[in-house]
Amino acid sequence: MIDPRNRRSLPALRNALMVGVIGALAAGCGGDDDDDSSSAVRRAAIQFQGQVNGQDFVCGATYENVGIGQPGTYQVTDWRFYVHDVELVKADGARRTLDLDQDGVWQYENVALLDLRRDCGSGALPSNAELVGAVSNENYTGICFKVGVPYALNHVNDATAPSPLNNSGMLWNWRGGRKFIRVDGMGAPGDGDNAVAFVIHLGSTECPGPDPNSPPTAACGYPNVAEFCLDNFDADQDRIVMDMGAALEASDVAFNTPDTASGCMSGNADPECIAIIPRLNLDFTYVAGAGATPEQYPKVVPQRLFRVHKP
């Protein structure tokens, strides 16, 4: 299989045009779909939906029964994440790459930004809840994708990076790369002094390098890129639900260890990450401080962050 990272926009564009032409021919033939069935590729638009404990994400809404703490209320104010290496899976397990359209905004090479904020700001924000591209015209029963940005594209100068890699709100810094997942929120919102900022920012950690504004000198110690595979998925009808309630199921969202990042920002010394990172389909190594013995927290299987939602 061709490494998608080596792909440039031309093949995707060509595929898109080919499908368009074939589609037009099929439509023009008044129901004669011989051309359609013989086409090498088909279009696909993979739909995503944010939920918290099964309830649709609405920016600024407060959800109940989140995590293990009291009162368990959680308000969500930002929700964006990158995915890459999207593949549809056949019944025999063979995978076919979804060749992402190079739209100049949400998708670049094999990476896409899913941005569910829509009504988070003053007025409607541009938002994107789908992956759009072309895939080999076969029958599929599942889908696999990775959350995050591949190393080769993660540590580039934000000022000159192509969209969506230049999204400033998803940037950490040059060495650390992008936030793979950004969900901002508040535990016990509106509850006076009990309210606690509690966010999830996933990204690569322990990226070696002399300073934050240079690319890392070697691969990051913890890339924190996880692959998710979902069965029984019909790309034409189903949605993929990302449920942050599952990521937070073992957290007290109204408590944050003093002097550590709000919620979990992927830091290996952040106690709040112990309950969260393993629920993002990633092993987590917790190191309390200098000289402390690293503690291993393996990923929770099966993952429940993403699931298929049937219409």
Next chain:
Amino acid sequence: MNWRLGGILALGLALAVGGSAAVAQDHQSPAAARANPARSTYVWSLPKGFPKPRMFKKNRLSEAKVELGRHLFYDPRVSINQTMACASCHQPARAFSDGRVTAIGATGEAHPRNAMSLTNVVYNAAFNWANPVLTKLHVQALIPIFGEFPVELGWSDHEMEILDRFRHDALYQKLFAEAYPGETDPFNAGQVAKAIAAFESILISGNSPFDQATFQGNRDAMSEAARRGQELFFSERMECFHCHGGFNFTQSVSHSGTTISQAEFHNNGLYNIGGTGDYPLDNRGLWEFTQRPADMGRFRAPTLRNIELTAPYMHDGSIATLEEVIDHYARGGRLISEGPLAGDGARSPFRSELIVGFSLTPQEKQDVIEFLKSLTDWEFLCDTRFADPFGNFERHPRCY
């Protein structure tokens, strides 16, 4: 009408005034363009690692337009009583800010907000401190020109009187003709605003010690203390970079490669009047546009470039020094214990999730300040291309 509505009015004026002028500009005669081709275009010489600024069809840059704008920017005749130029609030010696807590207009009226630095203003996703609809610099320039509450330059009802000063001046006849070739009467507010915006667009700072270390391979340009401060600045412990990240040290940026709106606004815990989250009546930030509770006290995070020279800080100039700014963020908000503004900003229900408070040793605090000072760009501050052609507004003493 208050000063915010003035902004909206100016927006309308921009459409009315700028519309016809733009048509004329875009259809300049080929003969005029041929007459002086070098001055009819503008070639960016951008700092290493910087993106190309956005370009607006309605205000294409040219050397001639920038030069006209530079004259207008520094000319006190642009104000109603000829006492005040753009540069009065945006002084070159202070990285184009004014050193006051809040600005004062030509007729002495106080503005509720601190005059912002114009460093890298061309990269702003939105202008003013908290105006989500103001996204074009040549539209912004009309606000200080026409604003009435408070009066800034005082053009309202005096437009012709002020324009005539330039219309009958030989120097400006030449400058306007070169900036707007082929136009029979370029002496209007729209073209004044566009020329000023053109000049402001080129105020690009990208050669600080930080830039030399980061983009030019000269690590020694930053001191060891500044490098230690950089690590702290970009740490999850301090969280500074969540709002002040990226090449321009603000997430709220826009340039030619930007496709998704990045105009962000944050409440940084300055006020929590009576524990309700309220801000002072004349400074409520994004809330003034939306009336959404969550937008109370949300302002645009400004660039930190040249921040050493732009004190006092915050939208209302209410923090005097960088040391106190760091103390403010260390506490996670400001406590005002008595008086009409009393309340603990750290407990505001609308404070940004990304402000958490932190503790620094005195040495660490000094390191962070050294890092902030490594963003001071003396080449920019002393650049004669940005200097006053009339010699009234001096550059920083260090430039001479």
